[in-house]
Amino acid sequence: MSLIHYIDSNVLGFSQLQILLEDNYKLALSEEATSKINISRTYLDSKQKESKAPIYGVNTGFGSLCDIKINEDKLTYLQENLVMSHACGTGDRVEESVVKLMLLLKIQSLSYGYSGVSIELVERLIGFYNEGVFPVIYELGSLGASGDLAPLAHLALPLLGKGEVVIDQKVEKSSILKDKFGWEPLVLQSKEGLALLNGTQFMSAHLLRNVLKTQRLMTWADTIAAISIDAFDCNLSPFDDLVHKVRPHKGQIQTAKTIRNLLEGSKMGANQKQNVQDPYSFRCVPQVHGATRDALRYVEQTLLTEINSVTDNPNVFAEEDKIISGGNFxxxxxxxSADVMAIAVSEMGNISERRIYQLVFGLRGLPTFLVNSPGLNSGFMIPQYTAASIVSQNKQLCTPASVDSIVSSNGQEDHVSMGANAVTKLSRVVDNFERILAIELFNASQAMYFRLPLKSSEIVEDLLKAFRSRVPFVNEDKVMATEIQKAIIFIRNHKI
Structure with missing residues (x-):
């Protein structure tokens, strides 16, 4: 029996979203949401009949064509033309996991009853979500201002029996939906095309994907840093709680505590040190990791507000008897937020690569490039090159998109956010961060062999045992790309 999540006005949080996705819940509208949607649509219909005044997007053109009034008998054509004409996406296909998030967030936004859409439209979107029907959407085309117009137009095309969908990882013409599910193409009512296209669901879904992934990677980053700290024979005094109480940034305090917990009981950590101080990439883990944590808190709060909001235009306020054209899209x-997050995540990769570099440099009793017979073997020389290359790419991707803008729609849309570009390049930064961490774990695991018979903490030793069952000690040169890929897969699948 399928688990069901009822769409209502309760705030969607990150933990709830993670559960919905991991446990493959089905969606259904609550009585509250159904009532709000119906009230909004009924009000909009009556308003059209009562008023002769133009209502933007309901009986007018769009963008700079907003002053052109459309006859009543052409309103369906108006909405369908809007969807078709705006489906101008190009580039790579958006992965199905992100499209699934877009569907969920679009359904949530429409369910609040401020968009004037019909219950049939929302139910069809729920059908797509529940049956695993993912419209083919392309990565490029949104300015992130009138919402994500091009991507959301591609999301909407299959509702009309047009465009393509992915079902069971196979691309199909949308015409298959009638035969497979008995779904007739919808006839869009007034404003419905605009409600589908106006909105921030492309940006929000990508940002959500990256936030959820980064939350997990931050735990890995602290854990791998702790292994590297012992592997490099570092002092543990910089993680003492007293140090951080006198500079009490929340993320810094949290990170230092995590490192202390991870290395509690480590024989390596308790061993007498010859070195008085350690390089910043080890000593300043709380300060650097903590700063990223604090930045991510801002991003998370912004995103939570966004995904629990109404972001189409105009907004329909039935109770107040108002239809207001604004700019929530x-x-x-x-x-x-995406630009801030890209910088914060990039810095995590930056400091990770510095630890990788220190571990292969032949210092503190470790062999050069972490391999027996260096010279005959290159060992871990080139994994550090790879990490350095990825780090540099992340730095290049951190040029902010949000400071850019370009005039569109004959000057009507004269300031745009470029948020779609911000979130798509953020995805690259986050995926690169995962790769860098995998290389650090690979290096740190190798370095720990040369510390035997000394042991780290129980937590670290258990993790290393699990990792080495997948990525064993490197005795002599081999194809390292294979081992790095194994390390990436380990980070993705292993629960810590």
């Missing part, structure tokens, strides 16, 4: 909050 503008992606500036997401664009700035």
């Amino acid at each position: 503008h992606g500036q909050p997401l664009a700035i």
Whole structure:
């Protein structure tokens, strides 16, 4: 029996979203959401009949064509033309996991009853989500200002029986939906095309994907750093709680505590040290990792607000008897958040690569390039090159998108957020961060062999045992790309 999540006005949080995705919940509208959607649509219908005044997006053109009034008998054509004309995406296909998030977030936003759409439209979107029907969407095309127009147009095309969908990882023409599920193409009512296209779900879904992934990678980053700290025979005094109480940044305190917990009981850590101080990439883990944590808190709060909001235009307020054209589709909050997050995550990769470098340099009793017979063997020389290359790419990807803008729609849309570009390059930064961490874990595991018979903490030793069952000690040169890929897969799949 399928688990069901009822869409309502309760705030969607990260832990709940993670459960929905991991446990493959089905969606259904609550009575509250159904009532709000119906009230909004009924009000909009009656308003159209009562008023002769133009209502943007309901009986007018769009963008700079907003002053052109459309006859009543052409309103369905207006909405369908909007969807088709705006489906101008190009580039790589958006991965299905992100499209699934887009569907969820679009359903959530429409369920609040401020968009004027019909219950049939929302139910069809829920059908897509529940049956694993993912519209083919392309990565490039959104300015992140009137919402994510091009990507959301591709999300909407299959509702009309147009475009393509992915079902069971196979691309199909949307016409298959009638035969497979008995779904007739929808006839869009007034404003429905605009409600589908206006919104920030492309930006929000990508940012959500990256936040959820980074939350997990931050735990890995602290854990791998702890292994490297012991592998490099570092002092543990910089992690003493007293140090951090006198500079009480929340992330810094949290990280130092995590490192202390991870290395509690380590014989290596308790061993008498010859070195008075350690390089910053080890000694300043709380300060650097902590700063990223604090930045991520801002990003998370912005994203939580966004995914629990109404972001289409105009907004329909039935109770107040108002239809208001505003700018809730503008992606500036997401664009700035994505840029901040890219910088914060990039720095995590930056400091990780510095630890990789220190471990292969032949210091503190470790062999040069962490291998027996260096010279005959290159050992871990080139994994550090790879990490350095990835780190440099991340730095290049951190040029902020949110400071850019370009005029569109004949000057009507004269300031845009470029949030879609911000979140897609952020995805690259986050994926690169995972690769860098995998290389650090690979290096640190190798270095720990040369510390035997001394042992680290029980937590670290258990993790190393699990890792070495997948990525064993390197006695002599082999194809290292294979081992790095194994390390990446280990980080993705191993629970810590």
